Amino acid sequence: MSKNSIVGYPRVGSQRELKFFTEDYFKGAISADDLKKNAAALRKSQWLLQKQHGLDFIPSNDFSFYDGVLDAASMLNVVPQVYKTLGFDELDTYFAMARGYQGSAGDVKALSMRKWFNTNYHYMVPVLDGTSEIRLNSDKPFARFTEALSYGIKTKPVLIGPFTFLKLADIHGNIDAFAGDMVKAYKKIFDQFNVLGAEWIQIDEPSLVTDLTKKDIGLFVSIYSDLLTSKGGLKILLQTYFGDIRDVYTNVAGLGFDGIGLDFIEGKKSLELVEANGFLSNVLLFAGVVNGKNVWRNDYEKTLKLLHGLSRHVDHERIVINTSCSLLHVPYTIKNETGMAEYCKNHLAFAEEKLAELSELKALFDDGDYSAHPGYQKNAALMQDKANEADAVIREKVAGLTENDFIRKPAFSEREKLQKKSFGLPVLPTTTIGSFPQTPQVKALRAALKRGEITQEQYQTDIKVKIAECIALQEEIGLDVLVHGEFERNDMVEYFGQNLDGFLFTQKGWVQSYGTRCVKPPIILKDIRRSHPITADYCVYAQSLTKKPVKGMLTGPVTILNWSFPREDILKEEMAFQIALAIKEEVMALEEKGIRIIQIDEAALKEKLPIRRADWHTDYLDWAIAAFRLVHASVKPDTQIHTHMCYSEFEEIIEDINAMDADVISFEASRSNLSIVDALERANFKTQVGPGVYDIHSPRVPGVAEIEAAIHKMLKKINKNKLWVNPDCGLKTRGEEETIPSLKNMVAAAVNAREKLNRI
Ligand code: GLN
Ligand code: ZN
Numbered sequence: 001m002s003k004n005s006i007v008g009y010p011r012v013g014s015q016r017e018l019k020f021f022t023e024d025y026f027k028g029a030i031s032a033d034d035l036k037k038n039a040a041a042l043r044k045s046q047w048l049l050q051k052q053h054g055l056d057f058i059p060s061n062d063f064s065f066y067d068g069v070l071d072a073a074s075m076l077n078v079v080p081q082v083y084k085t086l087g088f089d090e091l092d093t094y095f096a097m098a099r100g101y102q103g104s105a106g107d108v109k110a111l112s113m114r115k116w117f118n119t120n121y122h123y124m125v126p127v128l129d130g131t132s133e134i135r136l137n138s139d140k141p142f143a144r145f146t147e148a149l150s151y152g153i154k155t156k157p158v159l160i161g162p163f164t165f166l167k168l169a170d171i172h173g174n175i176d177a178f179a180g181d182m183v184k185a186y187k188k189i190f191d192q193f194n195v196l197g198a199e200w201i202q203i204d205e206p207s208l209v210t211d212l213t214k215k216d217i218g219l220f221v222s223i224y225s226d227l228l229t230s231k232g233g234l235k236i237l238l239q240t241y242f243g244d245i246r247d248v249y250t251n252v253a254g255l256g257f258d259g260i261g262l263d264f265i266e267g268k269k270s271l272e273l274v275e276a277n278g279f280l281s282n283v284l285l286f287a288g289v290v291n292g293k294n295v296w297r298n299d300y301e302k303t304l305k306l307l308h309g310l311s312r313h314v315d316h317e318r319i320v321i322n323t324s325c326s327l328l329h330v331p332y333t334i335k336n337e338t339g340m341a342e343y344c345k346n347h348l349a350f351a352e353e354k355l356a357e358l359s360e361l362k363a364l365f366d367d368g369d370y371s372a373h374p375g376y377q378k379n380a381a382l383m384q385d386k387a388n389e390a391d392a393v394i395r396e397k398v399a400g401l402t403e404n405d406f407i408r409k410p411a412f413s414e415r416e417k418l419q420k421k422s423f424g425l426p427v428l429p430t431t432t433i434g435s436f437p438q439t440p441q442v443k444a445l446r447a448a449l450k451r452g453e454i455t456q457e458q459y460q461t462d463i464k465v466k467i468a469e470c471i472a473l474q475e476e477i478g479l480d481v482l483v484h485g486e487f488e489r490n491d492m493v494e495y496f497g498q499n500l501d502g503f504l505f506t507q508k509g510w511v512q513s514y515g516t517r518c519v520k521p522p523i524i525l526k527d528i529r530r531s532h533p534i535t536a537d538y539c540v541y542a543q544s545l546t547k548k549p550v551k552g553m554l555t556g557p558v559t560i561l562n563w564s565f566p567r568e569d570i571l572k573e574e575m576a577f578q579i580a581l582a583i584k585e586e587v588m589a590l591e592e593k594g595i596r597i598i599q600i601d602e603a604a605l606k607e608k609l610p611i612r613r614a615d616w617h618t619d620y621l622d623w624a625i626a627a628f629r630l631v632h633a634s635v636k637p638d639t640q641i642h643t644h645m646c647y648s649e650f651e652e653i654i655e656d657i658n659a660m661d662a663d664v665i666s667f668e669a670s671r672s673n674l675s676i677v678d679a680l681e682r683a684n685f686k687t688q689v690g691p692g693v694y695d696i697h698s699p700r701v702p703g704v705a706e707i708e709a710a711i712h713k714m715l716k717k718i719n720k721n722k723l724w725v726n727p728d729c730g731l732k733t734r735g736e737e738e739t740i741p742s743l744k745n746m747v748a749a750a751v752n753a754r755e756k757l758n759r760i
Helices: 017-027 032-052 068-075 090-099 140-149 162-168 175-196 214-230 249-253 270-277 300-310 342-347 351-366 374-384 392-399 412-423 440-450 456-477 494-499 536-544 557-562 572-592 613-632 651-658 675-683 704-715 736-759
Strands: 101-103 106-108 113-115 122-124 156-160 200-204 235-239 259-263 284-290 319-323 501-504 511-514 517-519 523-529 551-555 597-601 640-645 664-667 688-691
Touching: 017 032, 032 090, 032 140, 032 351, 068 090, 068 122, 068 140, 068 156, 068 162, 090 101, 140 156, 140 175, 156 175, 162 175, 162 214, 175 200, 175 214, 214 249, 235 284, 249 270, 259 270, 270 300, 284 300, 284 351, 300 319, 300 351, 300 374, 319 351, 351 374, 392 523, 392 572, 440 456, 456 536, 456 736, 494 551, 523 572, 536 551, 536 572, 551 572, 557 572, 557 613, 572 597, 572 613, 597 613, 613 651, 651 675, 675 688, 704 736
Parallel strands: 156 200, 200 235, 235 259, 259 284, 284 319, 551 597, 597 640, 640 664, 664 688
Antiparallel strands: 101 106, 113 122, 501 523, 511 517
C-alpha cells in the first residue's frame, strides 16, 4: 500500500477567521489568550478534517500567526536587539518584527518582507549579524505536536530547514559562521521530538531548487552530514518544492534522509533525475503530484501514469502521494462557493478537495486495475469535458501581432524632453502609487452594492464623492501628480478580472499574501476580452476636479496573469497577450479622454521570474516584457506611461525592466537595502524612478527628516531630473490617520530637498 501526505495546509481559516482574530488583537479588542484559543480551535478543526480524509502524514507547525520563516527566526532566537529592547513577551516581540512597533515602549521598523520564491506569498527576512545568538528559544513546534496528540493525531512536524533559513536571511558576515549554531539548535529540536515520541519530521528546503553554487552545495552537505547523526529514532523527510533539485540530487542520496520530497509539477527534471540516478531503496519518495499552486482538478490518468512510472524505481509501498508544495497557495474549499456554476465547481479542487483527491489517488494507485474504478472514470470524463471554446477573434488578433505592435515611438529620450516641457512638474515630483485608504465606509459601500441594498447609480455617485474628497485632500497635501484613489476597486487584479470577459470569481477563495492580508485570485477560465470601458469614467471625473495631472490607473497584463490562477490548457504567453490587448484598449480610451499620465502596474512582474536563471528569458521575460510593451506602444509621445513594481529586487533583470520602455517606474525600496539604486546607476537606467521613500506595509508614520534623508541618499546616485518622490506601494490597506500625516511629511521632505538642491 502506498501512503499520502500534504506539505502544509492554509492557516487563515476558511472564512479568514485568523485574520480577523489577529487584527482584533492588534486593535486591542481581544486578549492574547483569546487570540491563542481561537487559533487553537482553528488548528483542531483542520487536523480533524485531514484525519477524516485519511491522510497518512498530517503536518503540524505549518500554522503561523504571521509567517513561517518569522516563526523559525523567533524559534531560533534570531531576534534583532531592537525588538528585544522593547521588553515584550514572545508573541508581541514576534508581531513587532512582523509589523514594526510605535508606542510607549519604542519606535522600531518591521523586518523586511520578500516574496516567497515564485509565489505571491511573502516571508519576513531574518537578520543575522555579529550580535545574533542562534539557539532554540521557543517550544512552539513541540506544543503544536502535543496539541495534535491530544486529539489522537500523531503529526509530522514541519520546520523550515537550516539551509533555506540561512539562504533566505540577510546575513551580515560569513554564512558558514552561523551554520554551526543552526545545527546545534536543530539537534536540540530533534532531541525534544525524540522525547515526545514523534516519528517523522519534515524539513522544508525549497532553496535546493534554486541554482546552487559549489559553496552552497558544500554548506548544505556539511549541515546535514552533521545534523543527521543526531536524529536518534526520528525519521527525517527532506521536503523540496517549486522546482527540481538537479544540483544536489546525488548529494542528497548519501546523507541519510528517510524520506525525500520532490516536486513533479514544477520540477521539470524531477522525473528525469529519478530515472537517470535511481532512488535509494530504503527511503520514502514523497511524490509531489497534486498541484499545490493551482486550482484545477488533478488529471488522474496523467498522475497515475507518473506514479506507475516512478514505481519502476521505487517500491510501491515507499511511494507517498503528496502535494507539490504547501496548500497555503490555494483557497480552502469549493464548498464555500455557493454562487458558482456546477460545471465550474466540478473542474476545481481547492485545499479540501485536494485532500479528497489524495485519498482517491491512493486508492487508485493501490488498485492494480484502476480503470474500472468509478472515481477514475468520473475523472476521465471530466478531463474530456472541455467547454472552453476558443474566441476566434481574440486568437486571430494575437496570432496577427507583428514586431511594430511592441515598439513605442519616438525613443525614450525624445519623449522625456517633450514630457518635461508639457507637464512642467517641479524637480522631485511627488505622487502616490494609486490607492488611498479603503475606509470601513468605502468597504461598506461595496458590500451594500453586492447585497443589492443600493443601486449601481447610487454606488457610483457615492464613489465619486470619495474621489472628490481624495482630490481635495491631495491638493491640500500638496502632491504634484494626483490619483483618483481606487475606491471602486476591492483588489487591483480582481477589479479588472471582473470587468473583462473570461475570468471566474470565487466568493471565499482567499489566499494568504502576507501576515493577515489575503487576496482572492480570479481564475482564468476562457479567452480574455474587453467588452466594455472600465476605468475612464472615474478617472476623467477626478481629472475634471483639478488642474494638476491625474494618473489613470491600470493593472498590467503580466500582473493580472500572475495573480490569477492560470488555465492549464493554453500557454501563459497566449493568456498574457490576450490580457495585454484588452488593457491596451483601456489605455487608448484613457488617452482619448484627455488623461495624460497612465500608470500600468506590474506589481507582480518579478514574482514569477523562473527560479532558475536558464529559464528566465525563454520561459518568461521574452513574452512578459513584450506583453507590457504591447499595452502602451501606441500612445502619443507626450502621454507619460508609469509603471509600479512592488519589490525592487529586480537588479538582476534591470535591462529587462528598462526594456519595458515605461517613462517612470516606482517601486518598493524602503524595506530592502538601497542596493537597487547602485544597480540603476551601473545600468545607466534611462527610465525615471520613484523608489519608495517610506514603508506603507507598517502603520508607522515616518518623520520628515527620515524621509528627507532617504531622498538625499537616493540623490547621491540618481540624477535629480530622474527622481520621483512617492511611498513604496498603494495606501489601500492603511488607515487615514497614518496616511495623511505620512504624506504630509513626504511632501515636506520633498520641498526641503528641492530647496537644498536649489542652494547648490
Ligand atoms: N495601484 C495599486 C495601488 O495603489 C498598486 C498596488 C500594488 O502595487 N500592489 O493599490
Ligand atoms: Zn506595490
